Amino acid sequence: MTPPPRTAAAVPDVAGPPLSRAEAEQLLAEAIGQSSAEDTEALLEARRESLTRFANNEIHQNVSSLDHTLTLRVRVGRRSGTVETNRLDSSGLRQAADRALAIARLSPEDPELPDPAPRAEYRTLEAFDPATAASTPEERAAAVGPVMAEAAARGLNAAGALSTLAGVTAFANSRGAFAFQPETYAHFTCTVRSDSSSGWVDRHRRDAASLGAAALGRVAIEKAERGKQPGAIEPGAFTVVLEPNAVAELVQFLAGLGLGAQADQEGRSFMAGRMNQPVTGARATIVDDPYDPRAFGRPFDSEGTPRRRVALIESGIARAVVHDRRTARKAGVESTGHASPPPGAEGPLPYSLVLSAGDQTLEQLIASTERGILITRFWYNRVVDAKKTLITGMTRDGTFMIENGRLTRGLRNLRFNESVLGMLEHAEGWGRDGEPTVFDYIGSCVVAPALQVRDFRFTGVSPF
């Protein structure tokens, strides 16, 4: 067999994916061929990623790595065993197959073990940009240089990162299924600080060329300058204008709190017992749509099931949860193709959430706010009450008072305690432009617009 390109670490600026479709197919076939189990599944993830990081207006960390992980899952009757390895030579594959089989034989019978995915047709997403895959350290440095230079010229301090990734996900099983998806990812994030304020910008795209780091950096610079000498405000309920990332940060919690079938079947979901009933405001529709070009989706899951578009909440009404093969078998339905990456203990989850948009620009949402607060981002958000979707967290890097439709002054950062469903229920203004926020690189994505929300509850304030 042919291992992945061995010189990739030396030459990361190659325009192709870490391995080709033919290489992936050959490698997975060999992996399955090494297994003597009744059924074998093989999932391959290969990544070549680079990240140029800066702080205090200089590049302080700069890294590149190549890795590839093969996960083998074998079945013997109703028993299964899973092994993950990055040793992809013949010896490594044989050892992984033998160990997976040994684990399967040692494990107790699992009466709910689902059958492997049958052979299927998979859509292929246009998710790979050769120029992004070929990004060089010199190009990344040249892209972030002007941001640092402009911040320094204004007496400000820039920190951030520009990263690029070229990856491949491939799946095969002993029933003839084979799926392959190459992808690229580019991310620019930047915080600009003054002595008393900070501003932030963050963009996720498939192609690095469309990021435009210099222009984005000016957004963070403008926020840092506007927010100098922030004032305090007494906590309480305020109308807020949330930028898309702030909305995405909170909507993302719904995935784990109840949009997956495992949480529903265990009674832990906020949706449990409420299917086809209103759970939030009638303006809110949330779908998991891996085929939305903004949503960093993948066309199949880790079990080899084609991923479907699923309407989860429609006009505020709970409609569906996403399934993997185990939860689908239990519910007597078909998998929607949302199995989590191995070992998958968290059960099926939506990975490409899209929140419905409206027709207003961010500027219009601000202009229509008589008295309120503009929030750039939330930080360190955690669940306080799962059933109520109650979250606490902080504002960060750009919190501003809105008075008579205009930003008037920076504010010290505020602690909130608010439910996600309450936020959507109280959303009175809906932005028109959905912006993707990727969590954990390509792990999951939420596409969300800006929102104007009344009665958003703040409970504390920071000294800065």
Added chain:
Amino acid sequence: MNDILDRALNTAQLEGASYAEARTVESRSQQLEVKNRQVSTLAEGESFGLGVRVIVDGAWGFAASAEVSAADAEACARQACRIARASAKFRRGPVVLALLKPALARYTTPFRIDPFEVPLADKIALLVEATGIMNREQAVRVAQGAMMFWEEKKHFASSEGARIEQRIVHSGAGLTAWAVGADDLQVRSYPNSFGGQYEANGYELVERLDLPGHAAETAATAAALLEAPVGPAGVTTIILDGSQVSLQLHESCGHPSELDRALGHEANYAGTSFLTTDQLGKLQYGSKVVNIVSDATSPRGLGTFGFDDEGVPAQKVDLVREGRFVGYLTSRETATMLGQSSNGTMRAESWGHIPLIRMTNVNLEPGTWKLDDLIADTDDGLLMITNRSWSIDDRRYNFQFGTEVGYEIKKGKRGRLLKNCTYTGITPEFWNQCDAVCDASDWEIWGTPNCGKGQPSQTMRTAQGAAAARFRNIQVGVGTHS
């Protein structure tokens, strides 16, 4: 292995590196999870690779590969040097490393029973038994038991002559019961949340925890929480159990005392710190009973090792002494900015990551109180046990924590069980309100398996030793009372 490391170092030096280090890591893990007596996760993993970090023209570069051969080592070294050169054009000054005597050493974390040698069947049987006991409680919909084991074999070499081999073994296990009510979900964990207790230890940890022996009480408490009143809102005295003090230490002392944060290196992601360098030696961080050390030599701690990933030996240093902020967690690069040598806290998640300043074992030194005496000495307040929710701002000032369990304290007696208890505060104000720390009989080194930092994001296992402690005039009930 030494040949491969040498090849990387030689290549880096030929490419112009003034400093180079090469590190291979061979890691393996085993994860078991049983839910309601059924095995829900049974997986093993292994990873092997090489990372090369260099300084060229005063700037850092790093490259890593899952392919490990002499040719790959050369390729990695060349790529790291190229990356460093690209960085060097955007430096304000050269990286300077604190002096270090290169070590030639081997180290293994102590343990008695190799967790990878214990039969899977025994582990599964233990978790099936424990979850079966929890399942007897009707309100418990999900009874979960889990074990996690990790092993890392590291080889480190530097162009200064260091050659270090280390074997680090970590074990973890615990129980979690979820009780579901009409419109309520309550959780109770044993012995801690985040899946249980984790230590640099062998399978003897699992034996010591006696999961079946604690299953019934864990489940019963989860069920009882459904019927319990919500914790009060207001300002009161709180006593935190050792595991909650441990997380409070992690978030409000460990992270802000990372010198890279204080210097702005993490400003875009993890954040900065209210412990700015002008506060060193001056700030009254806490009351006189607050003494906090960073101790990479603590027995059983997840932050225990022989050498950090820069080859600096494990050390015990003061962070807070009698309440005064006196020290940072440092690296070779950052220590020079304070005119110090490194106190050895640089660790990388894997071969594919650069080392970052990470907590080792950040320990609150034991005080003098017995927990029973402390409760008896408290006229009115709350006892709060086991973390459920945690949030803190990006300078580590404003925090809000919630616990799985609360108890009223009335006239020195533990009273009713309470649910959804939260407390909030500002870090230095909070620690200055600490008037009592329990003694060594209540002290434990609690493992945190999921500490995040860095870009690309890295997860690290750290520990914080703590005993129960009392805090006066604390705001409670925020968020849970509309």
